[in-house]
Amino acid sequence: MTTAYTSLLGFALPVEGELDGTWGTTVNNSITELVEDSIAATATQSVASTDWTLTTTGSGAVNQARCAILVPTGSPGVTRNIIAPSTSKAYVVDNQSNAAVVVKGSATTGTTIAAGAKALVAWTGTDFVTISTSTADGVTSVSGTGTVQGLTLSGTVTSTGSLTLGGSLSAVDLTSQVTGTLPIANGGTGLTSTPVNGALDIGNGTGFTRTTLTAGSGVTITNLAGGITIAATGSGGTVTSVTASSPLASSGGTTPNISFTGILAVANGGTGASDAATARTNLGVAIGTDVPSPTGTGASGTWGINISGNAATATSATTATTATTAGAATTLATTNFTVAQSGSNLVVSYNGTPILSISSTGVLTALSDITANGTV
Numbered sequence: 001m002t003t004a005y006t007s008l009l010g011f012a013l014p015v016e017g018e019l020d021g022t023w024g025t026t027v028n029n030s031i032t033e034l035v036e037d038s039i040a041a042t043a044t045q046s047v048a049s050t051d052w053t054l055t056t057t058g059s060g061a062v063n064q065a066r067c068a069i070l071v072p073t074g075s076p077g078v079t080r081n082i083i084a085p086s087t088s089k090a091y092v093v094d095n096q097s098n099a100a101v102v103v104k105g106s107a108t109t110g111t112t113i114a115a116g117a118k119a120l121v122a123w124t125g126t127d128f129v130t131i132s133t134s135t136a137d138g139v140t141s142v143s144g145t146g147t148v149q150g151l152t153l154s155g156t157v158t159s160t161g162s163l164t165l166g167g168s169l170s171a172v173d174l175t176s177q178v179t180g181t182l183p184i185a186n187g188g189t190g191l192t193s194t195p196v197n198g199a200l201d202i203g204n205g206t207g208f209t210r211t212t213l214t215a216g217s218g219v220t221i222t223n224l225a226g227g228i229t230i231a232a233t234g235s236g237g238t239v240t241s242v243t244a245s246s247p248l249a250s251s252g253g254t255t256p257n258i259s260f261t262g263i264l265a266v267a268n269g270g271t272g273a274s275d276a277a278t279a280r281t282n283l284g285v286a287i288g289t290d291v292p293s294p295t296g297t298g299a300s301g302t303w304g305i306n307i308s309g310n311a312a313t314a315t316s317a318t319t320a321t322t323a324t325t326a327g328a329a330t331t332l333a334t335t336n337f338t339v340a341q342s343g344s345n346l347v348v349s350y351n352g353t354p355i356l357s358i359s360s361t362g363v364l365t366a367l368s369d370i371t372a373n374g375t376v
Contacts, residue, residue: 002015002018003015003018003019003026003030003060005030005059005060006059007087008087008088008089009034009038009066009089010034010058010059010060010061010066011030011031011034011035011060012026012027012030012031012034012059012060014026014027026060029060030059030060030061033062034060034062034066037062037066037067037068038066038067038068039068040068040069041066041067041068041069042067042068042069042070042071043064043067043069043070043071044070044071044072044073045064045071045072045073046072046073046074046097047072047073047074047076047080047082047097047099047101048073048074048075048076048097049074049076050080051080051081051082051083052072052080052081052082052083052101053083054070054082054083054084054085056085065084065085065089067091068090068091068092069091069092069093069094070082070091070092070093070094070103071093071094071096072093072095072096072097072101073096073097074097074098075097075098075099076097076098076099077098077099078099079099079100079101079102079112080097080099080100080101080102081101081102081103081104081110082101082102082103082104083104083105083106084103084104084105084123084128085105086105086106086107086108086123087123088123088125089122089123090120090121090122090123090131091103091120091121091122092118092119092120093113093118093119093120093121094118095113095114095115095116095117095118095119096116097115098115099115100112100113100114100115101113103121103128104127104128105123105127105128108126108127108128109127110127110128111127111128111129111130112130113130113133114133117133117134118133118134119131119132119133119134120132120133184207184208189201189207189208189210190207190208191207191208191210193210195210196212196223197223197224197225197226198212198213198221198222198223198224198227198228199211199212199223200212200213213228213230218232218233219231219232219233220232220233266282266283271283280341283344283360284360285341285344285346285360336350336351337349337350338350338352342357344359344360345357345358345359345360346358347367353368354367354368355367355368
C-alpha cells in the first residue's frame, strides 16, 4: 500500500512497512513542515493588478492554501478577492494593500477585510466569515450581538448586529460612516426626505412634518436656499371704524399723535367740507342770504331781519317805508351792525352789543334793546 493524505491539509499518512528506511523524507517534508506551515507560515502576494487565488499544489506539497497567515500587498485602488479552497480552514489576514480584500471560496460571497485591517476568518461549511477584525489601533468590525469593552475602535466601524459601546466614539463621519434615520428620541427628526428650498420641519404632536409656507391673499412667499422671503402685494387698507376711549392714550399714559387725512362727514360729526362757506351750507347756517322771517307782533304786522354781509336793517314785512302805523320810516345806521356765528346760531350785535339771536331754523330771540338816536 502507498502513503495516503489527510483530506483537509494534505498531511502524509504513511502505511506501516511502506517507508522502511526512507520514512525520514516523507515525515519531514510531508508531515512536519506542513504542520508548521498550517500553524505559523505566511503567504504574501501583490493584488495590485488581479485577484489572488491561493495555490494548492497537491497533497504532501508546500502551498499557499495551507498557510496560517495571508498578506495581500500592492495598490490596486479597487477591491480584490482572495480565493481559498472551500474547505474547513482558518486564516489570519493582514491586508497591507490600499483597498479592501474579500476572502471567499470560488463560488461563495465571502467576507471583506478593509484596507489596513487585520482579521481572523474561517470557513463555516458554506462560506468564509469574519471571526474578528482589528487594526493596529483596535477593532473596526463586530459581528453578532454583544458588547465591546476595553477596545479602541478606529477606521470604518461596522456591525452586523447590535453594537454597544462602553465609551465614546470620536472623529465619526456622519455622512459616510453612519447610515439610517436618526430618531426624535436621539435628537433627530425621524425624516428621510431631502428638504426643498424653504422647507420647515414642524412638530405634529408625535413627530415632524416637512412642509413649506403657503401664500395667502395679498401675500407672496419666495422659498430660497436657506431662507424664506415674505412680501405684501397690496397698497394698504382703509380704517373704517375705530372705537376708543377719551382721551386716547398710549401705554405710557400720554396722548398719542394721530393724524387724519380727508374730510370728516357731517354724519360722523364733521362739516363735510374743506372750506367755511361749504361747511355752513352743509350745516344749514347761511351767511349773506335772507334768514327766514321769524313770527312776531309789531306795529305794522310781522317783522323780519335782513342780513347782508356784516350789515343788518330792520324792515316791515308789509311795507318797506313804515316802521310804525303813523310814523315815517326809520333808517338804522347799518354800519354799526355786525353778524357773527355763535354755535349753530347767528348773533346780531349793534355797536358791539348782542341784540338778536337767530337760529338755523329761523327762530328769533331778543337779547337786548337797541339804542340809536333814541330808543327803538
